[in-house]
Structure formats: structure tokens, C-alpha cells
Amino acid sequence: MQDLVSLLPILGIFLIFWLLVIRPASRRQRKLQAVQRALQVGDPVITGSGVFGTVRSIDDDKVRLEVAEGVVLTVARQSVVGVVEDEQREHQDPVADDTETPTTHEEQ
Template identity: 45%
Template sequence: MNQGSQTASLILLILPLVLIGFMLWSARRRQRTLADFSASLQVGEEVVTTSGIFGRITEVEDDRVRLEAAPGVVLTLDRRAIGAKVAPGGDVTTDTDGRD
């Protein structure tokens, strides 16, 4: 084997490892961002769920939130079901994707 083909073979071996490493790093970063977002939820905040239900948080427990979707209609949801916060002007801020 000559030097050029050895280099190409080495690149073909290393490239998939680099790609897998990047994908794992990206997944961990996304998971950390989602965990931080979930931990930041507070009573009184307007939010939208991942299924599109808008409401105001009325109670925060360990892994659950209570969301008032309409007057007198309170839903109990897993924290992970909250997809984004709603800004005072009604704009949805997607803190979870880093693109506000």
C-alpha cells in the first residue's frame, strides 16, 4: 500500500467515529438544555405544551405541573410536556432549541 491509500483508509476509519462523537455530544447538550428548561418552570408563567395546549402554570411539583387551560380547567401534566414559554405579548419563546 502506498502512503496516499493508507491516509485515505485512516480517514475512512476515523470519520465515522468523529461523526458518532458529534452526534452523542449534540444529544447530551440537547438533553441538558431540556432539563434546564423544565427545571426553570414557575407558577404563573404562560406556557404551551408540546401538543399545543396554552395555559398558565398554577402549581409545580417534583415531576409534574398543574396547568390552567381555561377558567376552572386544570390539567396535571408531566414537566416534560411543556414545550415553550409564552412571552407577555403572546409570542412563543422556544427556549429549548437555543434559537429564541
């Protein structure tokens, strides 16, 4: 009986660890897998490295993302971490057009 009582603190620590660390991590993993399985062509997504793009095609383990007009990247399906909501897309800064250069006129 005393042996059982001495194991209670260890079991309590394990239970707390499971509730605070393992359980939430497994929930996040299941949610991420559900997002990756539900991907559809045309979805705006973000990858784990922070690349925003639009899904152009989906294979078993690869996704082709259009990140700019005419620029398509092939990434692992597991690298897609979320679908970007319209609200998040509005907050993205538009890419500056590098073709326009300011002109300065110096009068002499």
C-alpha cells in the first residue's frame, strides 16, 4: 500500500504532462492533417516557411502553388500549414513594382 502511495506523485506529474503537452500537440497534428487532406485547387494557402500561394494542382504527396503570376512552386503537401482566409489576405502588403523607377531632374 505504501508503495502505491509513493507512486502517486509520479503518476500525477505524468498526468499533468500529458494534459498540458501531449494532448494539445496531438490535437494540433490531427487538425493540420485534416487541413492538408481537404486542400482543393484554387485554395489560397500558406506553407510552413511563410510562402503564400494558390493551389494549382494536387498529387498524393506534392502540391503545386502559384506564388506570383506565372511562378509555380512544387512543395511537399505536408509543408502546407493552413488555408489563408480572405481577411488575412487583405493585410498582405502588395509587392512593389520594380519596373518603375523614380526620375529626378536636375536643372543646371
